[in-house]
Amino acid sequence: MFIQTEQTPNPATLKFLPGRDVLGRGTADFTSREDAARSPLAQKLFEIDGIEGVFLGADFITITKTGAKDWFLLKPSILGVIMEHFTANRPVLLSEHADDNAIHEDDDEIVQQIKELLDTRVRPAVAQDGGDITFHGFEKGVVYLHMKGACSGCPSSTATLKAGIENMLRHYIPEVQEVRALR
Secondary structure, eight states: OOEEHHHHOSSEEEEOEEEEEESSSOOOEOOOTTTTTOOOOHHHHTTTTEEEEEEEOSSSSEEOOTTTHHHHHHHHHHHHHHHHHHTTTOOOOOOOOOOOTOOOOTSSHHHHHHHHHHIIHHHHHHHHEEEEEEEEEEEEEEEEEEEEETTTTTTTTHIIIIIIIIIIHHHHTOOEEEEEOOO
16 A cells, blocks of 8 residues: 655645545544544544644545654654554444535525535635635624634635635625634
8 A cells, every 4th residue: 555645735734645535525623532533543543642633534634743743753653554544444434424514405595605615616625735624604794614634723724715715705605705714
């Protein structure tokens, strides 16, 4: 098994590509070992000293490290855990996960449009950088989004949010006045 790595815009985050599906669809974001109870892979990765975040995407794993650790020390252990997990054919998640951006029948038309634009234009682009952006609400002209994976804490995330996503949503949906990130 050959696992590639890619830099992300966030220097504390590295993207690992195992060359196979990780989740297939959707994402899962874990910020602690306790939080990762439903993912044997994430739990094992959190056993490595210096790991503070594990983000699972369709075909990638994004790892966020603490500032005190260097990638050249962490990478061999991370690669070993990922390789062993997939070689042993273990499940990535023990339970199903909900897609935060799924369009529901009871969503109003504006929310459906926002989710559709996020799904088709935004999420594929941020997945390239090892992250995801999920919809959390629309109220009084403000769209609330949650940035995950490499996007969480990334130095360029504010520019992406304001200059990219906010401008695009305002262009297509006049009711959108602002986009805010949830912490």
